[in-house]
Amino acid sequence: MAAETQTTSTPGVAARFAAWLPDRVDRRVRIFAWLSFVAEVLIIATGGAVRLTGSGLGCPTWPTCTADSLVNTPEMGIHGVIEFGNRTLTGLVGILAVIVVVLVWRMRRERRDLFAFALVVLLGVAAQAVVGGITVLTGLNPFIVGFHYVASLTLVCVCAAFLVRMDATPGPRVLAAPRWYAATTHTTTLVLALTIVVGVLTTGAGPHSGDADAGRNGFDAEVLEHLHAWPGYALLALTLMLTTVAWARRLPVRAWITALLGVEIVQILVGLYQARNGLPELAVGVHMVLAALTAATMTVVVLRLKRTSTADA
Numbered sequence: 001m002a003a004e005t006q007t008t009s010t011p012g013v014a015a016r017f018a019a020w021l022p023d024r025v026d027r028r029v030r031i032f033a034w035l036s037f038v039a040e041v042l043i044i045a046t047g048g049a050v051r052l053t054g055s056g057l058g059c060p061t062w063p064t065c066t067a068d069s070l071v072n073t074p075e076m077g078i079h080g081v082i083e084f085g086n087r088t089l090t091g092l093v094g095i096l097a098v099i100v101v102v103l104v105w106r107m108r109r110e111r112r113d114l115f116a117f118a119l120v121v122l123l124g125v126a127a128q129a130v131v132g133g134i135t136v137l138t139g140l141n142p143f144i145v146g147f148h149y150v151a152s153l154t155l156v157c158v159c160a161a162f163l164v165r166m167d168a169t170p171g172p173r174v175l176a177a178p179r180w181y182a183a184t185t186h187t188t189t190l191v192l193a194l195t196i197v198v199g200v201l202t203t204g205a206g207p208h209s210g211d212a213d214a215g216r217n218g219f220d221a222e223v224l225e226h227l228h229a230w231p232g233y234a235l236l237a238l239t240l241m242l243t244t245v246a247w248a249r250r251l252p253v254r255a256w257i258t259a260l261l262g263v264e265i266v267q268i269l270v271g272l273y274q275a276r277n278g279l280p281e282l283a284v285g286v287h288m289v290l291a292a293l294t295a296a297t298m299t300v301v302v303l304r305l306k307r308t309s310t311a312d313a
Helices: 002-020 027-052 074-103 111-137 142-167 180-203 221-248 252-277 281-303
Strands: 173-175 304-307
Touching: 002 173, 027 074, 027 111, 027 142, 027 281, 074 111, 111 142, 142 180, 180 221, 180 281, 221 252, 252 281
Parallel strands: none
Antiparallel strands: 173 304
């Protein structure tokens, strides 16, 4: 009798849970989508802390911290605490990604865009954990470390795209700006991507390797600093032009393109400061986080170039 009662009650629990899931974007979806975005930015900050404090091999093995311990031990000191803390945050990022996927599950057919973004983040977090392990097992190979950062930055952009789309009306979308303006914006996106890639190579040639015994990529860091600056200034010039046009023509992207311009100016100032002051750790860390926020803001600008065709112009 007890077994029969349990069997009949289980579908009831599943049905109640399915009914509890939102069928539209509500407060639960908004809260956890924002938490996921913030966590993705924070993991870039903590990953930077791992590298800039020389804690890259604070946990010398993976997936455990040592051969005999899942967590860091007192003998490992502050480096073990910092590295294990970053690994722990990866777990939190994964939990938040799972929650967002579950929350949009019921609306996956009506909001395929949100479900796709949520799924990409979840799979990306899982892949990132594996890449992080490869990074440790290869002794902090600078190219793998750089790829690890770019992948994290990409997930920040996907989370930003989710935040934009969750407030958009579903349906066909049309351009809300002149076609040449959209094309120029996409070109600016490519310049931003180039700036970030050269910046990653520059960091891989610089002094912040994550560990005293970690190798460098072999490029000339001083030459790369100049190469990194050129697309950065081109990015600023293009964004300034796009901002001016957006305000002159009252385009719907004007607020976000202005925000992008502001982030870029701060980013350039931080870059100039760190280059002229021997690459202080804190400034380099801020530069890394600002790069992620710049890419996220650019993502918002690109998505705001279109509006739902049924919406008022």
